[in-house]
Amino acid sequence: MFYGIELTSRLMLGTAQYPSPAVLREAIAASGTDVITVSLRREGPDGAAFRQILADSGCRILPNTAGCHTAREAITTARMARELFGTTWIKLEVIGHADTLQPDPFALVEAARVLCADGFEVFPYTTEDLILGEKLVEVGCRVLMPWGAPIGSGQGLRNVEGLRAMRAHFPDVPLVIDAGIGAPSDAARAMEMGFDAVLLNTAVARADDPVAMAAAFARAVEAGRMAHTAGLMPRRDMAQPSTPVFGMAELG
Amino acid sequence: MRIELNGRLTETEAPTLSALLAERGHDPACVATALNGDFVPREAREATPLHPGDRVEVLRPMQGG
Numbered sequence: 001m002f003y004g005i006e007l008t009s010r011l012m013l014g015t016a017q018y019p020s021p022a023v024l025r026e027a028i029a030a031s032g033t034d035v036i037t038v039s040l041r042r043e044g045p046d047g048a049a050f051r052q053i054l055a056d057s058g059c060r061i062l063p064n065t066a067g068c069h070t071a072r073e074a075i076t077t078a079r080m081a082r083e084l085f086g087t088t089w090i091k092l093e094v095i096g097h098a099d100t101l102q103p104d105p106f107a108l109v110e111a112a113r114v115l116c117a118d119g120f121e122v123f124p125y126t127t128e129d130l131i132l133g134e135k136l137v138e139v140g141c142r143v144l145m146p147w148g149a150p151i152g153s154g155q156g157l158r159n160v161e162g163l164r165a166m167r168a169h170f171p172d173v174p175l176v177i178d179a180g181i182g183a184p185s186d187a188a189r190a191m192e193m194g195f196d197a198v199l200l201n202t203a204v205a206r207a208d209d210p211v212a213m214a215a216a217f218a219r220a221v222e223a224g225r226m227a228h229t230a231g232l233m234p235r236r237d238m239a240q241p242s243t244p245v246f247g248m249a250e251l252g
Numbered sequence: 253m254r255i256e257l258n259g260r261l262t263e264t265e266a267p268t269l270s271a272l273l274a275e276r277g278h279d280p281a282c283v284a285t286a287l288n289g290d291f292v293p294r295e296a297r298e299a300t301p302l303h304p305g306d307r308v309e310v311l312r313p314m315q316g317g
Contacts, residue, residue, distance in 0.1 A: 014317030024315070039316025040284065042258040047282065047312045054313065064316050072289060079291035080284035080311055151317070201317030 002143055002174055002197075003089070003121040005060070007034040010191065011221045012062065012176065013214070014201025021049055023210050028057045031214035037062045037091055037199065040081055062123065064091040069104070071111035078115050090115060091145070091178075091199075093125045101151040101179075105132045109139060116140025125178050128162040130169050137173060144173055145199065148190065149180025152202045156186035160193075167194050184213075184220030191224025192232060253304040270297035272308065283310050 012035040018024035028036060036059045054061060063081035068074035071094060078090045094111055096104030103125055109132070112122050116139055124136050128146045136144060146166055149155035157163055158180065167175060177190040178199040187198045198221060207213035255262055257272070266272035269292055273280050285292045286309040292300050302308070 014315075016315040016317045018315070037316050039314045040311040041314035043278065043283065043310055043312050050315065051282070051313055066316055076286050076289060076291050079293075080286060080309075083291075083294060084282075084284040084311070084313060205317075 002123075007060075007197070008032075009034050009218070009221070010197040010225055011187070011217055012037065012178075012197055012199035013204065014199070015053075016201055017205035018210055019205075021053060024205075025053050025056070026211045027204055027214040028053075028059065030211045030218070031204065032218045033059060035060045035062050035199075037064050037201070038085070039064050039066050040077060040084065060089070061085045061087055062089050062091050063087065065093050065111075067095065068093060069095050069098075069107075071107040071114070074107070074111040075114050078111075078120060079118075082120065088119055088121045089123065090120050091123045091125060103127060103147075105129065105135075108132075109135045112136055112141055113139040123176070123178075128159055128166045130166060133166060133170060133173075137170070142173065143176065144170065145176040145178035147179040148177045148186065148198075149182075151179040153180055154182030154203055155180050156182050157189060160189075163190075163195075164193060184216045187217055188220040188224035188227075191221055192227045194228050197221075253302070255302060255305065256307045258308070258310055264302070266302060268298055268302060269300040269308065272302060273297065273310065276310070278310060283312050285310055 009032045011031055011033050013031050013033040014037045038061055063085050065074040065077040068077055074094045094104050094107040096102050108124055112124050115122050122141045123143050123145050124141050125145050126132055133144050149158040174196040176197045176199050177195050181187050181198055181200040181203050190198050204210050204213045266275045288307050
């Protein structure tokens with residue numbers, strides 16, 4: 001449940017970097033996603049066509065504050081997005097470093113505090129830091145979106161143990177792995193670990209065949225979720241025969 | 253007067269934000285506006301006067317991740 005909304009798909013998809021609007025449209029359909037992320041930028045030529053794709057997709061829109069480096073920029077962008085897209089959902093990004101695109105935790109909490117008080121339903125792009133997560137929950141966030149790896153890097157889950165600890169620390173807060181996913185196996189692993197959803201963009205948009213990759217991610221996310229629900233076997237340090245030893249012939 | 257519109261120095265006769273959108277041919281329902289870094293809601297544009305040196309942002313939906 002994300003702010004009271006039950007989604008049928010646990011894959012959230014970004015809409016940037018596709019080779020063409022037609023491929024974007026097909027990839028959204030092939031992914032089976034219910035939620036697509038969008039942005040706000042200065043006026044350009046293809047606004048109407050993009051708006052049509054959004055409308056036709058039938059998806060819930062999750063606007064982002066990508067590129068904002070201060071709480072003030074992010075707050076203003078969020079308010080503009082709320083009016084333009086008619087949603088209180090906002091994917092809150094406050095970037096702290098231009099190279100790593102790591103969130104600025106201090107500005108992030110400040111922006112989240114203002115936006116939650118202003119009636120927004122905030123999806124903060126954060127790290128696996130537990131204290132930061134607690135502060136975000138304290139100011140009103142009811143979803144957290146820890147990074148898997150730096151945005152656009154495709155490195156997968158860089159700190160698996162840290163993410164595992166985060167999952168255990170916030171058993172009742174929906175957690176979405178946002179950013180860094182490179183392959184469907186990364187997404188499957190996140191879902192197996194009990195994360196509630198994954199949000200990705202580049203891994204689909206920059207694939208040789210984005211539409212086929214969107215379908216691959218859909219299956220990986222579904223398989224990972226199913227595996228989590230089914231309960232994974234415990235890991236062992238040593239081998240243990242799977243075929244019973246009892247009843248074995250003495251042939252030596 | 254001269255203002256900064258989406259980062260570009262722009263000469264305008266528009267006395268208000270809504271007049272600026274009309275002057276530039278923007279569909280007022282399809283853009284969001286900010287003045288000097290603060291959001292200006294759609295219904296407040298008409299009563300928002302422009303002054304020389306103002307920084308205006310007019311934004312629209314765009315692909316994003």
